[in-house]
Amino acid sequence: MSSRTDQYSLNLFSNIENTEIYKKPVQATQILIANGIMTGQQVKAWNTLLKHAKEQNDAYNLTIKAGETKKPRTFRINRLELMDKMGYKSTNRKHFKEALIKMQDLKATWDILGQDGNNAWASCVLLPFLVVDNEYVHYSFVEHIEPMLFNSEIFHHLNLGIQRLLKRDESVKLYDWVSRYKTNPSKRTNCDPWELWRWIIYGEVDKKSYLQEYKLFKRDKLLPAIKEINEVTDIMLELIENKDGSRRVKELQFKITEKPKFNSKEGENKEVVDVGPTLKDINDQLQKLDISNYYKKKLTNFYDLALIQANIQYTISRMNDQTQDSIKNLGAYLLKACEQDYAGFTKQKAQSQGNGNGTMKVSDVLAEFQKVRTDDAIRMFGEMPLADQEQKIAQYNAVNEHAEQQIPADIEDRHNRHMIPFYQWLAKTTWGDPTPEEIIEFTMKIKK
Incomplete structure (x- = not known):
């Protein structure tokens, strides 16, 4: 067996060491970018910024005394830490800054679940405020969406450590969207028009785009994303095509299977897979x-x-x-x-x-x-x-x-x-x- 296959096998079956779980609000996952293409690196940055902001917000709330009014504030993260968690390896900070600045131009359409159970659609930019200095990245969100980000009771466990192993933009976004269905009893995603799935894992396309044809979207974007997710992550995806009685594919759905866990030795704060003598x-x-x-x-x-x-x-x-x-x-x-x-x-x-x-x-x-x-x-x-x-x-x-x-x-x-x-x-x-x-x-x- 080749060393490449061995490494894939270890990734498939082991409790991966770089596990970092983020209890991500489902509403923060169910967003669609309306005026541009969000890259995989930007998705990784977005999730990291959300997680750190939640942690800092929780710590901040503990310091507020009774009767005090909470003041508007910004959050911050160490610049090198964010670069690492984005998978940004270059020493040139210019492209790193550009990736974050472009996120200020991206307009997200949010699916906000109201208290009455009805969906209310809202739209705003991802990052209205951003400052990058030599040591930190400072940022804030639109005030109206903060309750959803910090106080939501509808969330799923997203493994950021595994997500960082993905290289393709489409793989990052598809994993981000479907991983929450691991705990769904049906182990299946919603069945939605294939055009919506194209928007989820790629973005909006114009009428002249070759991705208007399903078979080309499937060949160039969808199947490579599924392949990488199945090789690298903790889940296996099976594509289900609904032709609705005709020869043309109308809707897509994914069946999700969690990969089996294997016996491991106990460590102090992490699990190490016992793969026998070397x-x-x-x-x-x-x-x-x-x-x-x-x-x-x-x-x-x-x-x-x-x-x-x-x-x-x-x-x-x-x-x-x-x-x-x-x-x-x-x-x-x-x-x-x-x-x-x-x-x-x-x-x-x-x-x-x-x-x-x-x-x-x-x-x-x-x-x-x-x-x-x-x-x-x-x-x-x-x-x-x-x-x-x-x-x-x-x-x-x-x-x-x-x-x-x-x-x-x-x-x-x-x-x-x-x-x-x-x-x-x-x-x-x-x-x-x-x-x-x-x-x-x-x-x-x-x-x-």
Whole structure:
């Protein structure tokens, strides 16, 4: 599996460390920009400014004495902190300032839920006041919308840490809008005209825009946004197209699935995903045992790291057992131990998964996925004509320089230590690295 796929898998399944939850008022999410295009960086800035203003407003209210009248005030945030949370990496402050200043020109249409339950539409600029100095960004909101921002009882939990991982503007805005439906019993968004969804994730378009055609909007904006959200965030989106009895798409809806959580070690203030031993851990232990480079490579190239770890511990216990004969070749013994799993690691893992509490480790899921694919490769190989089998073996031997790693010509000399790495190679060359979507689907199946 490639390092890129590994990283995606960790992002998909783990409790991501850079979690930053903002209880965002739903009305502050349900805004439409009427006179321009709001970028993904500006959305990230907007959410950060809202969150900090809410925190400062709460602290300010605690200082007001009984009978005092609350005075108009501005909020502020450290400039470098805001730049970081916008994902702004450039040292040139000019573009950072321009992004904020342009937000003063953006007019937002607000869906304000009145006390009587009816919607009242209002319109105002996002940031009526803004000052950027060397240290801080000072800002304020239109006074009339502050109760909605600070006192709203209708909100959802938006993960700003995950949102910052998104790169595409459309992905940022779509995630911002749909993430609140995670807690909706139906796990579905509203079903709205596709033109409204275009406005949500892109912005207003004129009559000459190529985005007036749904299939082009879907190809260039919608599908790439869904793909990035599914790869990077804590949710999976499924697009539902409503053609309303005709061939043309009329409305869109999204089905939302939260990605499974995995067992993690407890930390002081955060959770760290337990992904098992690293390659460095294993190599350090093998070096302490004075295992030669030849056996190191065979072990780490052909066997799961967790399996190696378990059998290293078994081998050390075996060495310390005075009632047993001494081990003449430690490297060869450890290789044999992993091949036949003397430690019983696979059996223990199966038992722990069967008696678990519904949570899984990332490493366990990936290992199980690889095992299933390897089993499929074994079946596929067995169904091949003999000539095709020998052709695959020849291809495998051609990419393995050392004779010890190659498949022997004589069938009787082919043992598990030869064939298991071959079947793993066959699976990968046939189907490639698993996509994040395939891993998610596989995880859902084994959790049932």
